Amino acid sequence: xxxxxxxxxxxxxxxxxxxxxxxxxxxxxxxxxxxxxxxxxxxxxxxxxxxxxxxxxxxxxxxxxxxxxxxxxxxxxxxxxxxxxxxxxxxxxxxxxxxxxxxxxxxxxxxx
Amino acid sequence: xxxxxxxxxxxxxxxxxxxxxxxxxxxxxxxxxxxxxxxxxxxxxxxxxxxxxxxxxxxxxxxxxxxxxxxxxxxxxxxxxxxxxxxxxxxxxxxxxxxxxxxxxxxxxxxxxx
Numbered sequence: 001x002x003x004x005x006x007x008x009x010x011x012x013x014x015x016x017x018x019x020x021x022x023x024x025x026x027x028x029x030x031x032x033x034x035x036x037x038x039x040x041x042x043x044x045x046x047x048x049x050x051x052x053x054x055x056x057x058x059x060x061x062x063x064x065x066x067x068x069x070x071x072x073x074x075x076x077x078x079x080x081x082x083x084x085x086x087x088x089x090x091x092x093x094x095x096x097x098x099x100x101x102x103x104x105x106x107x108x109x110x111x112x
Numbered sequence: 113x114x115x116x117x118x119x120x121x122x123x124x125x126x127x128x129x130x131x132x133x134x135x136x137x138x139x140x141x142x143x144x145x146x147x148x149x150x151x152x153x154x155x156x157x158x159x160x161x162x163x164x165x166x167x168x169x170x171x172x173x174x175x176x177x178x179x180x181x182x183x184x185x186x187x188x189x190x191x192x193x194x195x196x197x198x199x200x201x202x203x204x205x206x207x208x209x210x211x212x213x214x215x216x217x218x219x220x221x222x223x224x225x226x
């Protein structure tokens with residue numbers, strides 16, 4: 001079974017803090033994704049990576065950056081957290097870019 | 113812009129009732145289609161998918177979906193729901209000759225009353 005893990009289930013940060021969310025997958029997948037999930041909006045793509053050190057902006061990249069130094073790990077960075085970044089963050093991975101994505105359990109981030 | 117619409121945001125059913133959740137997308141080209149489910153407190157997981165072939169696809173737990181190309185629809189069905197089907201359901205589409213990104217609908221929360 002594919003396993004995608006995320007570093008924290010719940011996180012509380014203050015406005016202006018730098019926040020790191022980490023995601024690790026164990027299936028040697030090339031493609032990894034970061035989404036945010038908000039009620040009534042579904043999932044929206046923040047960034048994705050199709051290879052180590054490669055990244056592409058998704059639909060809502062503003063205020064976020066990412067890092068992929070190793071194939072199994074994909075980090076989402078909030079350079080200066082703001083209250084409108086309070087959300088559930090989901091990481092996903094897939095071997096074939098247009099195939100099934102496998103999701104982690106999510107990190108519920110609250111920015112005060 | 114291309115989009116995925118789930119018209120029912122909240123659905124409440126009694127056990128043994130039949131379920132149909134609507135999903136429509138706005139794109140005229142080739143698509144890969146998915147239904148994902150998120151049970152309370154659990155991670156998002158695949159329910160079923162359609163890439164090509166028989167437009168009626170069967171997934172886990174007795175769910176099925178039918179791709180109707182002329183209607184740009186991929187509705188999810190289950191003949192008899194159970195309390196354990198209480199979850200949020202997301203339709204998602206990949207535009208195969210366009211952005212290749214997975215686009216999600218806004219989700220439908222299903223509550224099944226015992």
